[in-house]
Amino acid sequence: MALNFQTPSQVGDTYLTILKTLKPEVDISKQDSDWWIRSRVVGGVISGAYADQQQVSNDAFPQSARHTALAAHLMTYFNRDFNPGTASKGNILVTGTVGTDVPAGTQFTYTPNGNTYLSTSDVTLTGATALIPVQSVLTGQDQNLLSGATFTVSVQGLNSSCVASGDIGDGTDPETDDQAAAAILNRIQQPPAGGTTNDYENYATEASASVTSAVAVRYLYGLGTIGLVITAGTTDIDTALNNGEAIVQTPSQDLINTVQEYVDSVQVETDNVYVSGPNIALQDVTVQVQYVTGNGSTIEPNTGLTQDALVAREVSRALYKTPPGGRLNPATGKGYVLASEIEQVLDDGLSAEPYNTGTYAQILADRAVANLSATGVNRLVGPLEIINPGNINVVSF
Numbered sequence: 001m002a003l004n005f006q007t008p009s010q011v012g013d014t015y016l017t018i019l020k021t022l023k024p025e026v027d028i029s030k031q032d033s034d035w036w037i038r039s040r041v042v043g044g045v046i047s048g049a050y051a052d053q054q055q056v057s058n059d060a061f062p063q064s065a066r067h068t069a070l071a072a073h074l075m076t077y078f079n080r081d082f083n084p085g086t087a088s089k090g091n092i093l094v095t096g097t098v099g100t101d102v103p104a105g106t107q108f109t110y111t112p113n114g115n116t117y118l119s120t121s122d123v124t125l126t127g128a129t130a131l132i133p134v135q136s137v138l139t140g141q142d143q144n145l146l147s148g149a150t151f152t153v154s155v156q157g158l159n160s161s162c163v164a165s166g167d168i169g170d171g172t173d174p175e176t177d178d179q180a181a182a183a184i185l186n187r188i189q190q191p192p193a194g195g196t197t198n199d200y201e202n203y204a205t206e207a208s209a210s211v212t213s214a215v216a217v218r219y220l221y222g223l224g225t226i227g228l229v230i231t232a233g234t235t236d237i238d239t240a241l242n243n244g245e246a247i248v249q250t251p252s253q254d255l256i257n258t259v260q261e262y263v264d265s266v267q268v269e270t271d272n273v274y275v276s277g278p279n280i281a282l283q284d285v286t287v288q289v290q291y292v293t294g295n296g297s298t299i300e301p302n303t304g305l306t307q308d309a310l311v312a313r314e315v316s317r318a319l320y321k322t323p324p325g326g327r328l329n330p331a332t333g334k335g336y337v338l339a340s341e342i343e344q345v346l347d348d349g350l351s352a353e354p355y356n357t358g359t360y361a362q363i364l365a366d367r368a369v370a371n372l373s374a375t376g377v378n379r380l381v382g383p384l385e386i387i388n389p390g391n392i393n394v395v396s397f
Helices: 008-022 034-058 067-078 177-189 197-207 237-243 253-266 307-320 339-350
Strands: 087-095 107-110 116-119 129-139 150-153 161-164 211-218 225-232 272-276 279-291 327-329 334-337 364-371 379-381 385-396
Touching (some): 008 034, 067 177, 087 116, 087 150, 177 197, 197 225, 225 253, 237 307, 279 307, 279 339, 307 339, 307 385, 334 339
Parallel strands (some): 225 272
Antiparallel strands (some): 087 129, 087 161, 116 129, 150 161, 211 225, 279 364, 327 334, 334 379
């Protein structure tokens, strides 16, 4: 039986109705009377009790549970609490004098925003250059950086300027309530079944909190094999794009090794599982737009970006959100970048009335992906590929 939740006013009115039957002489319409004031107080207390009982009922279901209840669900199904944020890791290429010692704990500072990274092992330069393994001091996706990011360091014998050799990645934000609820629901709806695709994808995310997604591909390397493609790093693409943060999705080799070791310990004995990161594929897109007012160089208030830049950002959002291996078409068994999905993201983010109100700005009267793939409207994606934005060309109708 559903809980009959009543608002404070409803409870108060019921109180006054009952009072009137007991004391007909009371004028319950006077809002400055002692009886009316008591009805509001009682209404607030009783309604609060109703609300608490409703929330206790909601706690039984992950999709509506409070944070503390979600933590209990996580412990029940996964024997863990919320995943913490993780640090970013990578290598920095330094130049300097042969024989210079770079001790563990040496600080490197990312110049644009002041992020700090510490070296994780002692290194001595045996040549003019050396790779220094580093880890961010703080955790979170905003610690991730793309290859070529510039750093400063203060060590006698080293040049003060140095760069990231490869991405500085694997940094993730703490697990949110929505992410925890999704993981719990997935476990309830698709419990472990002895080696299904879903099982292997869950193994990957169980192995490390740095893993943000996983896709299992059957027979990728022949009969009896499973390819397990993992991503790591940026957990909230929307926030990263809106804040201008680097988006890193490729896992470090250390993380790949960690996942491989864990999967080897739980996999079906007859399966041969190979864990890898995705291959980055850059996708060029030409999109035609019609603006409500202004043109592509018009700066949109409250964003600091031109209208063309906003469109390019939404196209990038759609591409970054395409899962490894593309969006699966059940009819063909293959994955694609969908032109229609790019157009939908543009609608959600930027369209104007009367069709839709964009989340970030209301500047588009019309849009169409003009060029996505030489072979058709949608772009076929390989099983190991993950799509990143290439050249985004915005033209007007």
